[in-house]
Amino acid sequence: MIWNESYECMGREEMREVQNKRLRTTVEHVYHNSPFYRAKMQELGITPMDIETIDDLVKLPFTIKTDLRDQYPFGLFSVPMSEIVRLHASSGTTGKPIVAGYTRKDLSTWSEVLARTFTSGGCSRNDIFQIAYGYGLFTGGLGAHYGAENIGASVIPISAGNTEKQIQLMTDFGSTVLCCTPSYALYLGEAVEDKGIKDKLKLRVGFFGAEPWTEAMRVEIEKKLNIKAFDIFGLTEVIGPGVSYECYAQNGMHINEDHFLPEIINPVTLEPVAPGEVGELVLTTITKEGMPVIRYRTKDLTRLMYEPCPCGRTSVRMHKIMGRSDDMLIIRGVNVFPTQIESVLMEFGETAPHYHLYVDRENNTDTFDVHVEVRPENFTDDMSSMLNLRKRIEARIQSVVGIHANVKLVEPRSIERSIGKAQRVTDKRNLYKE
Amino acid sequence: MPTIIKQLSIFLENKTGRLTEVTRLLGKSGINLTAFSMSESSDFGIMRVVLSDPETAQKLLISHGFTVTLCDVVCLFVPNTPGTLSEALLILSEHNISVDYMYAFAMDDMARVVIRPSDINRCVEVLQKSNLKLAKASDMYYF
Numbered sequence: 001m002i003w004n005e006s007y008e009c010m011g012r013e014e015m016r017e018v019q020n021k022r023l024r025t026t027v028e029h030v031y032h033n034s035p036f037y038r039a040k041m042q043e044l045g046i047t048p049m050d051i052e053t054i055d056d057l058v059k060l061p062f063t064i065k066t067d068l069r070d071q072y073p074f075g076l077f078s079v080p081m082s083e084i085v086r087l088h089a090s091s092g093t094t095g096k097p098i099v100a101g102y103t104r105k106d107l108s109t110w111s112e113v114l115a116r117t118f119t120s121g122g123c124s125r126n127d128i129f130q131i132a133y134g135y136g137l138f139t140g141g142l143g144a145h146y147g148a149e150n151i152g153a154s155v156i157p158i159s160a161g162n163t164e165k166q167i168q169l170m171t172d173f174g175s176t177v178l179c180c181t182p183s184y185a186l187y188l189g190e191a192v193e194d195k196g197i198k199d200k201l202k203l204r205v206g207f208f209g210a211e212p213w214t215e216a217m218r219v220e221i222e223k224k225l226n227i228k229a230f231d232i233f234g235l236t237e238v239i240g241p242g243v244s245y246e247c248y249a250q251n252g253m254h255i256n257e258d259h260f261l262p263e264i265i266n267p268v269t270l271e272p273v274a275p276g277e278v279g280e281l282v283l284t285t286i287t288k289e290g291m292p293v294i295r296y297r298t299k300d301l302t303r304l305m306y307e308p309c310p311c312g313r314t315s316v317r318m319h320k321i322m323g324r325s326d327d328m329l330i331i332r333g334v335n336v337f338p339t340q341i342e343s344v345l346m347e348f349g350e351t352a353p354h355y356h357l358y359v360d361r362e363n364n365t366d367t368f369d370v371h372v373e374v375r376p377e378n379f380t381d382d383m384s385s386m387l388n389l390r391k392r393i394e395a396r397i398q399s400v401v402g403i404h405a406n407v408k409l410v411e412p413r414s415i416e417r418s419i420g421k422a423q424r425v426t427d428k429r430n431l432y433k434e
Numbered sequence: 435m436p437t438i439i440k441q442l443s444i445f446l447e448n449k450t451g452r453l454t455e456v457t458r459l460l461g462k463s464g465i466n467l468t469a470f471s472m473s474e475s476s477d478f479g480i481m482r483v484v485l486s487d488p489e490t491a492q493k494l495l496i497s498h499g500f501t502v503t504l505c506d507v508v509c510l511f512v513p514n515t516p517g518t519l520s521e522a523l524l525i526l527s528e529h530n531i532s533v534d535y536m537y538a539f540a541m542d543d544m545a546r547v548v549i550r551p552s553d554i555n556r557c558v559e560v561l562q563k564s565n566l567k568l569a570k571a572s573d574m575y576y577f
Binding site for chain 2: 376382
């Protein structure tokens with residue numbers, strides 16, 4: 001099902017025209033209304049006159065996370081506060097949070113892109129949405145909430161946490177759709193398994209985002225909750241969830257290109273990569289009023305997929321997030337992304353999708369330990385096959401990542417579960433940093 | 435009389451208190467341990483235990499988050515004299531049955547040897563044909 005066929009299935013040439021026009025409007029808007037962007041553009045010696053088409057995007061300055069922090073709280077807003085009707089903020093794990101302001105039109109854009117998302121997953125007014133993303137400053141809860149209301153569905157604003165209650169309402173209210181982080185979906189799936197109530201649930205579909213997850217994790221969630229699990233991508237700085245979404249093909253997320261322009265750059269040289277290559281995703285908003293961002297470096301690694309999609313949508317797709325340029329660990333001089341380790345672990349049916357990476361430094365050498373839970377149903381009484389499993393995982397990590405990891409098999413459920421974004425890395429070397 | 439005995443194998447991380455917790459839970463539920471052995475690697479171990487009520491014990495431990503599997507073993511009685519074990523093992527090797535692991539204890543005039551063979555049915559068959567005495571499951575489970 002398609003919510004907005006005229007935009008989601010627009011011809012490429014026509015889309016380009018829409019984008020050109022909207023980009024010009026956005027650049028005009030920030031140049032005249034955002035002292036921050038005007039100064040940045042002046043520094044580069046450009047004016048809105050220099051931006052005619054989306055090919056001129058590369059002339060524009062990048063925006064990075066620290067710019068948003070430096071402008072805390074409202075410095076990046078491009079409209080007076082009287083126009084702002086909603087404020088959100090990202091969970092600032094270090095320092096100040098990042099604040100986003102929305103005008104009434106921005107909120108309607110947001111619920112539009114989420115309506116596309118949910119419709120694409122086969123949802124309609126006949127569905128009952130259980131929104132188990134956190135409500136509040138985090139964009140997940142309220143974002144999904146208004147999107148679900150927009151398609152006319154019934155919404156349960158339960159927010160994150162309180163697993164007992166989640167399961168009770170899921171059963172009693174007959175929720176058909178679940179929205180939360182993928183790690184919490186997995187946690188709920190385990191709880192459902194424990195209670196043996198999978199057959200009592202009416203869940204069909206889930207939309208999971210706010211943290212990266214792998215294909216194998218999808219298989220796991222789909223099996224445990226007996227649903228079809230869709231990935232949804234977004235970030236507070238750009239709008240929140242809904243920048244891109246998966247269709248039934250579950251092969252890449254369609255970017256809402258009439259609102260957000262994607263680029264992929266090499267995070268080191270900052271040059272665009274060749275079409276289809278992996279790099280850092282950069283996004284420019286072309287319809288936002290409250291806080292437009294120009295060439296925002298997401299730090300998310302992905303690649304763009306230009307091939308036509310069987311669902312009929314013409315928009316470009318982005319591959320599932322492959323890692324964060326931020327999360328990159330440098331261990332013994334080698335770049336390691338936690339998602340690489342996750343993918344390796346998922347290849348092994350004998351281990352559960354719960355792991356934790358420990359990096360430390362002993363005698364001036366980095367140590368790298370990977371703790372992974374064994375799956376109860378795959379535990380065997382045979383010591384040598386257990387040791388062999390460990391050895392096979394270590395060999396696979398070595399071949400994929402290029403360094404040796406000490407794999408430690410741990411008991412099921414011994415790795416801490418999270419209801420928000422999962423913390424999967426402990427880098428003790430940071431203690432020695434100034 | 436069935437001579438195949440259900441042994442519980444428990445995955446244990448090498449963490450202080452895990453073994454204590456297993457024995458505490460079993461003891462509290464009135465389950466008696468007949469024999470057990472620990473096999474360990476650097477970071478985890480497998481505890482193998484023959485006890486009075488394997489099915490109940492398995493459910494109990496799983497409900498407390500332990501990873502447990504049941505597997506089949508035999509318990510052989512041999513006289514506590516030099517060479518008797520060797521005779522029994524010779525019978526197995528002559529029939530091409532290998533031993534994955536075993537644990538034993540001898541006291542007074544009898545030794546009891548728990549064996550996890552590669553082929554349990556053939557193992558029972560050849561040992562019984564050779565007039566060696568195997569423990570009956572019922573002897574092990576109930577006291």
